[in-house]
Amino acid sequence: MSQSLHLFTPSHTWYLASPKNPYSKPSLFNSDCRFPIIVPRHSISTRASSNPNSSPTPVLVTDNGKGVPRTSEFTPAAVPETDSSIEVDAVTEAELKENGFRSTRRTKLVCTIGPATCGFEQLETLAVGGMNVARINMCHGTRGWHRQVIQRVRRLNEEKGYAIAVMMDTEGSEIHMGDLGGASSAKAQDDEIWTFSVRAFDTPLPEHTISVNYDGFAEDVRVGDELLVDGGMVRFEVIEKIGPDVKCRCTDPGLMLPRANLTFWRDRRLVQEKNAMLPTISSKDWLDIDFGIAEGVDFIAISFVKSAEVVNHLKSYIAAQSRDSDIAVIAKIESIDSLKNLEEIIQASDGAMVARGDLGAQIPLEQVPSAQQKIVQVCRQLNRPVIVASQLLESMIEYPTPTRAEVADVSEAVGQQADALMLSGESAMGQFPEKALAVLRSVSLRIEKWWREDKRHVSMELPEVGSSFQDCISEEICNSAAKMADNLEVDALFVYTKTGHMASLLSRCRPDCPIFAFTSEMSVRRRLNLQWGLIPLRLSFSDDMESNLNKTFSLLKARGMIKSGDRVIAVSDMLQSIQVMNVP
Numbered sequence: 001m002s003q004s005l006h007l008f009t010p011s012h013t014w015y016l017a018s019p020k021n022p023y024s025k026p027s028l029f030n031s032d033c034r035f036p037i038i039v040p041r042h043s044i045s046t047r048a049s050s051n052p053n054s055s056p057t058p059v060l061v062t063d064n065g066k067g068v069p070r071t072s073e074f075t076p077a078a079v080p081e082t083d084s085s086i087e088v089d090a091v092t093e094a095e096l097k098e099n100g101f102r103s104t105r106r107t108k109l110v111c112t113i114g115p116a117t118c119g120f121e122q123l124e125t126l127a128v129g130g131m132n133v134a135r136i137n138m139c140h141g142t143r144g145w146h147r148q149v150i151q152r153v154r155r156l157n158e159e160k161g162y163a164i165a166v167m168m169d170t171e172g173s174e175i176h177m178g179d180l181g182g183a184s185s186a187k188a189q190d191d192e193i194w195t196f197s198v199r200a201f202d203t204p205l206p207e208h209t210i211s212v213n214y215d216g217f218a219e220d221v222r223v224g225d226e227l228l229v230d231g232g233m234v235r236f237e238v239i240e241k242i243g244p245d246v247k248c249r250c251t252d253p254g255l256m257l258p259r260a261n262l263t264f265w266r267d268r269r270l271v272q273e274k275n276a277m278l279p280t281i282s283s284k285d286w287l288d289i290d291f292g293i294a295e296g297v298d299f300i301a302i303s304f305v306k307s308a309e310v311v312n313h314l315k316s317y318i319a320a321q322s323r324d325s326d327i328a329v330i331a332k333i334e335s336i337d338s339l340k341n342l343e344e345i346i347q348a349s350d351g352a353m354v355a356r357g358d359l360g361a362q363i364p365l366e367q368v369p370s371a372q373q374k375i376v377q378v379c380r381q382l383n384r385p386v387i388v389a390s391q392l393l394e395s396m397i398e399y400p401t402p403t404r405a406e407v408a409d410v411s412e413a414v415g416q417q418a419d420a421l422m423l424s425g426e427s428a429m430g431q432f433p434e435k436a437l438a439v440l441r442s443v444s445l446r447i448e449k450w451w452r453e454d455k456r457h458v459s460m461e462l463p464e465v466g467s468s469f470q471d472c473i474s475e476e477i478c479n480s481a482a483k484m485a486d487n488l489e490v491d492a493l494f495v496y497t498k499t500g501h502m503a504s505l506l507s508r509c510r511p512d513c514p515i516f517a518f519t520s521e522m523s524v525r526r527r528l529n530l531q532w533g534l535i536p537l538r539l540s541f542s543d544d545m546e547s548n549l550n551k552t553f554s555l556l557k558a559r560g561m562i563k564s565g566d567r568v569i570a571v572s573d574m575l576q577s578i579q580v581m582n583v584p
C-alpha cells in the first residue's frame with residue numbers, strides 16, 4: 001500500500017477491496033492477503049450533486065423545542081414505506097436535530113409492561129421517554145392481556161414510526177407464591193407465624209396463609225430451613241410441617257408481592273435440587289412460547305436457563321414452527337447452573353439478561369456485582385447483546401426520586417457498556433414509570449458522555465467470532481471502521497445491513513460515535529433496537545452503495561437529521577467496503 005494516511009481526506013471515498021466487492025481493482029487485491037486493501041475512489045461530492053432530484057418531501061416534524069416531543073404534539077409518523085422514504089420515529093428525529101449525533105443515547109432501555117403502563121397512551125408516553133423494548137412477563141396476567149399489549153405496541157410502531165421490540169419473558173419453573181387471594185401485597189411482621197401451603201384455596205385466603213405453586217414443597221423442606229421470599233426481601237424459618245402445610249416464623253419482616261419467588265436454604269446454602277428437578281421450560285411455558293410465536297414477538301427470554309441444550313432446543317423449535325421467523329432467544333442468567341455454563345449458554349443464545357432478582361436469591365448478594373461484570377464482558381466478547389435487569393431503581397416503585405445508590409448502580413451498568421438496562425416493577429406496577437424511565441435516560445446520557453470525554457474505557461480484547469472467512473472479513477471491516485471512526489472523530493458510522501449482523505459487529509466495538517443502521521426489514525430494525533449505540537432505520541436500498549449513500553444523505557438532510565459537512569464512515573454487508581466521506 002503506497003497511500004499514506006494524509007491523503008485520506010474527507011472529500012474522498014475509500015473502498016476496502018474484497019473479493020465480494022465489485023468496485024475493487026483486481027490488480028490491487030492480493031488474494032493471499034487476509035485483509036482487504038484500501039483503494040481510493042473519486043469524491044462523493046461530485047456524485048451527490050449529480051442527483052439533485054432525490055430529495056423527498058419531509059414527512060414529519062415534531063419538536064416542542066425541548067428536545068423530546070410531547071405526546072399531545074405528536075404528528076403521526078405513519079410513513080407508507082416506499083422506495084424513497086426512510087422510517088424513523090419522532091423521538092430519534094428530535095434527538096438528532098436537537099442535540100446532534102454525538103449526544104444520542106447509546107444504552108438501550110427495556111420497560112416491563114404491567115397494569116401501570118398497559119394502556120395505549122401510557123405505552124406512547126414510554127415510547128416518547130425512550131423505551132426501546134417492551135417486555136411482557138408471562139409470570140403475570142393472562143394471554144389475552146398480553147396480546148392486547150403486543151397489539152398496542154404494534155400500533156404505535158405502525159402509526160408513529162417507532163421500532164419498539166417486544167420481548168416475551170417465560171415464567172419458568174421457579175417455586176413461587178400464589179396470587180395472595182387478589183391482594184396487591186402482604187406484610188409479614190417480625191416473629192409472626194405464617195403458613196405456606198400447597199393446598200388449593202378458595203379466596204379469600206385464611207389469615208397469614210400463602211399458597212405455593214410447587215407440589216413437592218411441603219415434602220422437600222425441612223424444619224430449620226430458611227425460606228427466602230424474593231431473594232431475601234422477607235425471611236422465614238421453617239418451624240413445623242403438618243401435611244400440606246408448612247409453618248414458618250418470620251425472621252426478617254417485609255412486604256411480599258403476588259407470585260414472589262421462593263427459595264430455601266439449609267446450612268447457609270441454597271437447596272438446589274428443587275430447581276434441578278423442574279424442567280427449564282414448563283408445559284405452560286411451551287404454550288406461552290406458541291403464543292409468542294403466533295403474536296410475532298421479537299425476543300423470547302427464557303428464565304432459569306441451566307445449559308446451552310435448552311437454548312438450542314428452543315431455537316430449533318422456533319425455526320420449525322415458523323420458517324421465516326427471526327425471534328431471538330435471550331438467556332436469563334439467574335441460577336447457579338447458568339453461571340457454571342455461562343459461555344456455552346451465551347454462545348448458543350442471541351443475547352443474555354443479567355437477571356439479578358433471582359440471581360441474588362441463588363448466590364450471595366455480594367457476589368452479584370462481579371457476576372454482572374463477568375456476564376457483560378462475556379456477552380461483548382461473543383458479540384451478544386446483554387441486558388442488566390432488576391432493582392435498578394427499585395425505590396421508584398413508591399417514590400418519585402431514586403436513591404443515590406440506585407443512580408450509582410445504573411451508572412455502573414452504563415460504564416460497563418451493557419447494551420440495555422431494564423425496568424421491572426418500576427414500570428410494571430410502580431407509581432412513577434415515566435420518571436423512572438427518565439432517570440435511566442438522563443443517567444445513561446450523562447455517564448456515557450463523561451466516560452467518552454474522559455476516555456475512561458480500557459479497550460477490551462475482542463476475540464474473533466466469525467466462523468467463515470466471509471464472517472471474518474466482516475468482522476475485520478467493522479473493527480477497522482470503528483477504530484477509524486474514533487481516530488478520525490467522525491460524526492457517525494453508517495451501516496447498510498440486511499440481517500443486522502454487520503450492525504451488531506460495529507456495536508460490539510462500542511465506538512465514540514453513534515451507528516446508523518439501515519435495514520430494509522422491519523423485524524431487523526426492531527431487533528437492532530436492543531443493541532448498544534445503534535440507531536436502526538428502515539430504508540430500502542440496493543447493492544449499489546453509491547446510490548444508497550446519495551439517497552440516505554438526501555433523505556436525512558431533507559429531514560434535518562444530518563447536514564452538509566458532517567463526516568461519516570459507511571460500511572455495508574453487501575460490498576464489504578469502508579467509505580469515509582463528508583456529507584455533501
Ligand SMILES: Nc1ncnc2c1ncn2[C@@H]1O[C@H](COP(=O)(O)OP(=O)(O)O)[C@@H](O)[C@H]1O
Binds near residue numbers: 257
Ligand atoms: N402483566 C402483569 N400483570 C400484573 N402485574 C404485573 C404484570 N407484569 C408485572 N407485574 C407486576 O410487576 C412486578 C415486577 O415485575 P417483574 O419483575 O417482571 O416480575 P417478578 O417480580 O414476578 O419477577 C411483579 O411482581 C408484578 O407485581
Ligand SMILES: C=C(OP(=O)(O)O)C(=O)O
Binds near residue numbers: 169332357359389390
Ligand atoms: C428479570 C428477572 O426475572 P423475573 O422478573 O422474571 O423473575 C430477575 O430475576 O431478575
Ligand SMILES: [K+]
Binds near residue numbers: 137169
Ligand atoms: K419471568
Ligand SMILES: [Mg+2]
Binds near residue numbers: 303334355358
Ligand atoms: Mg427471575
